[in-house]
Amino acid sequence: METASMPAGAARRRQGLSLADGWPVPDLARQAQDYWIDAGQRWLLFLDTLRRRGNAQAEQAARKAPNVLSFAYELVADGRGFERPVNYGLVRIVPPDGVAVDPGKRPFIVFDPRAGHGPGIGGMKHDSEIGVVLRAGHPCYFVGFLPDPVPGQTVEDVCRAEAVFVETVTALHPQADGKPCLIGNCQAGWQIMMMAATHPEATGPVLLAGAPLSYWAGVHGRNPLRYLGGLLGGTWLTALAGDLGAGIFDGAALVANFERMNPANTLWKKNYTVFSRVDSETERFLEFETWWGSPVLLNAAEMQFIADELFIGNKLSSGGIVFSDGARVDLRAITAPIIVFCSQGDDITPPQQALGWILDLYGTDRELIAGGQTIVYALHQSIGHLGIFVSAKVATKEHDEFARTMDLIDVLPPGLYEAVFTGKSGVADHPELVSGDHLVRFERRRLDDIRALGGNDAADDRRFATLARLSEANLALYRSTLGPLVKGLATPEGAAWLRHLHPYRQRFAAFSDRNPLLAPVAGLAEAVRAHRRPTAPDNPFLAAQEAVSAGIVQTLDTLRDLRDHATETLFLAVYGAPLLQALVGLDPSGTDGAHRPATEPAREAAIAAAVAELRARATRGGPIEAGLRALLYVGLGRPRFGADERGFAMLRRIRRDSVTGRDLSLARFKAMVREQYLLLLLDEERAMAALPTLLGDDAGQRARTLDAIRRVAAASGALPEEAKRRLERVEALFAPAAATPGAPLPIQAETGA
Structure with a gap:
């Protein structure tokens, strides 16, 4: 009504229009002004977000037992007091108000991944693995860790401590009909598989979320992380890093490796998402970065074991790991059902690494059934590595349904199954019998279904076997030459300074209140929030901003693809060379790369x-x-x-x-x-x-x-x-x-x- 009563020129100005050569055109000047005011405000709020992130990282690092759990908990067992002490602990998750658990139901234990970043990821949100377990009425426990390892602790010690934790939970629930279900995320997945293989009588079903067990596996053109050890010449650099750290390996190096996998996300997309949607994305970003930005430490011996025995040696699925007491880690010894949750969109633990161990252990379906193992897998089509155990959508679907149907999984006959999810709204027959929002069927699959996902051929396995032998030689050479000198020069104080100066940590310190140049930011950000002027969504300058961002992402993705292609080409050429294979004692025309466990x-x-x-x-x-x-x-x-x-x-x-x-x-x-x-x-x-x-x-x-x-x-x-x-x-x-x-x-x- 107001526009209708205005003079024509005023109405056009009100609508952002003017006459040029008789045609209405957008008032670009006004839109440019709106955009730059909005962009300037967003930039200041983004800078304040980085400042708050740096402060949160400093506060997290100062805590004695940092974690990002959003649930209250009570300490049940402290691994530091064990005969072989470790920096792990078992806590009971206290159900939030309005949530009741049934002591007659089997308990669940969520094991946190210790792969460089801090603890608590399995319960960072209420829609999480812990959240869905509690809502399903099951008692829930959590196994986490402290930032600093106990001097002398080993991977074997951690396995034994985890067995004690499981036995403790079992004893606390004598009325439960069913042994505890174990959920292992990423690194925690292979850790509890080792524990379950050496203590098969103690565990109930084992759920692996994004956990690698077959480290050589993958497909050409993808999964470049598996070639990293080859570019470094094996694990001698791992030993060097541990020696420079005076017996401590910095988890920041592991997290940095993950970040290098996707430079577009690390260098641009993650920050740009916050900048472009600073009014809605800030809190989510800060919540995630509190976990991601707090790297923890490992003993050098722990990291060396992981690199030698798992990443390079690939000994877990071949029965090649032997503990100090002579116990062999044979995954075929696990008697409880094993549930594997993986994703085609996971570039850190692709389906081949999550499922390839099954083909390593068994040559035929009948052999798997005769071995008495029940294996269930669920294959997501797109979710990324962290989304497998962080995404609320995944938690409220796959993890929720697994929690609800765990008793059914526990009684499945031996064999290989795939979990198939159907929305309850599409169920025609007896929908009242469906417990959650999705109907779950466990359909029989064959080993050929796993083979169809792709994987290594004999030549690929021989290449990785060549790397494993070369790594052993390089490691021995380092330890007999440069190693003693580095150990003699390294001191705990110097190692601490090296960790403090790590670029991963410095980027948090640079954008925090520890930097005096950022002192005015907090006050300016408050003033901006009080006078926020976001521009209209259809502003053409906003569209131009998005186009520029898309171009940057495309450029970084192209550079990543070129890097990954060059990495794979170099690895295949070097470690596929018949001369190198012969020099390390492999027959270039044979099957020396095979890694099936020996017949016992x-x-x-x-x-x-x-x-x-x-x-x-x-x-x-x-x-x-x-x-x-x-x-x-x-x-x-x-x-x-x-x-x-x-x-x-x-x-x-x-x-x-x-x-x-x-x-x-x-x-x-x-x-x-x-x-x-x-x-x-x-x-x-x-x-x-x-x-x-x-x-x-x-x-x-x-x-x-x-x-x-x-x-x-x-x-x-x-x-x-x-x-x-x-x-x-x-x-x-x-x-x-x-x-x-x-x-x-x-x-x-x-x-x-």
Whole structure:
């Protein structure tokens, strides 16, 4: 109305228009003024954000036990008091107000990654791994660490301490039906796998989030981080860094390596995002940088072990790591289910490094099943490395569903499965049986599905094996020549100054109140916030700013791609040279690069004895064993044999109405499922023919068991034709009388419900 009553010229000025040669054009001068006022304010607020980040880093470094947990906690066990002390501790997470945990449910333990950055990432947000565990009603514990290692502690010591932590949590929850579930992020993943392999009786399911276990694996044109050791000539520089640090390795070097992977993000995008959206991004940025910007320390011996045995040696998946007491770290010894969560968008732990260990351990699917291992994997298509255990979207989907279905995972028969998530809104059959926002199915996969992701061929493995041997030679050469001199010159005080002067730390100190040049920034930033004038979103100068930013990112990405291509080309050429391979003792035309674990006669004999004992049990058992065998037989008729949480939820309902099932523990149920499944794999016809013997002569009991089978089978949706045929055969074998309404049903599983 106001514009309509104005003179035409005033109205045009009001709208930002003027006449030039008879045509209306944007008032660029006014828009330029608006943009530069906004940009100047954003720049000052961004500078203040960097100042606050530097102050937060200094405060974090001054704390005795820094972390970024957003949950209250209580100390349960301090590893510094152990026989072999370590700088790790176990705490109990205190549920926030309004959240109740059930002491009858299995506890979860979140293990924090110690890969250079500070502790607390698994619980930095309420929508986190810890948050979803608590919301699912499970007691939750957290294993973190202090910034400084205990003198003399080793990776082996940490593994033993973690075993003590798990045993402590188990003892605190004697009423829980199921051993603790362990969640290991990144470095913590391979750490708890080593612990689980040497203490298989102590652990429940192990969930690995972005954890590398097969360090040579990858695909050409991607995953350049695996070539870094080759460019450095092996791990002698790791030893040099430890000696310069007077026996301490600075975690800032590890974090800097991660940052060099994506220079566009490190040098521009991360800061530009805050600058361009300073009104909304500041707090999120400060929260993350408090964790990311507080590097911790490792003993030089710890880092040397990691570099020699894992990164370069790739000995974890080949059974090549032996502890001081002679215990061999053999991942095949793990008896609990292993859940692997990885992503195609992860450039630090690509799917090949997260899953390739399975192919290292097993040559065939039957070998995996005979070994008794249950492995579940979930493959995200885009999330980055940190997003796997930081992103709220991931926490409220994948981690939430894993927490809700862990009891189901724990009773899956041996084999390889993929977790498939479907939105609850798209579930047509029995959506009321879906516990969360997504339906989870665990579908049977084969080793060929892992191979299809890509990986090394024999020539690639031989290249990495060449590097491993060259690294050993270079390390020995350093230790016998330059090493003693460096150790003699290094002092703790000098090492501390080197760490203080590290560029990674100095960038925080430069933008903080420790820099007197920034003294006016805080007051000016407050004045800007009081008179903030953001420009309009359609301002053309804002669009030009975005275009310039996109150009900078594209340039940095191009330079990164050129660097990575040159790195890979150099690595493949140098370590693929037949002469170098021959010089380090490898046959250039052979299979010396293979890293499968050696066959152990004792292990093979134990498996053979177990198979013989299993065959003898085909006719042993009762109605519960018969019902489980029949259910598995019907399930094998589905194209992708596996498990659906709806069927498991139906078992929970049946259990609540059953007298017999209430006394059946999860551990006993798990053993029965595995036994019945393996009997079917060994000799399906013989196993099915024995069903009437297991059922006995009680017609009512047969009818009740068959009714339970039908209900569980139908809970997962319509049966395919082959499954229908198998169900008809089961019905004939059971020859039931009419089912008795409301009678107890004998086929159950204790689920913690």
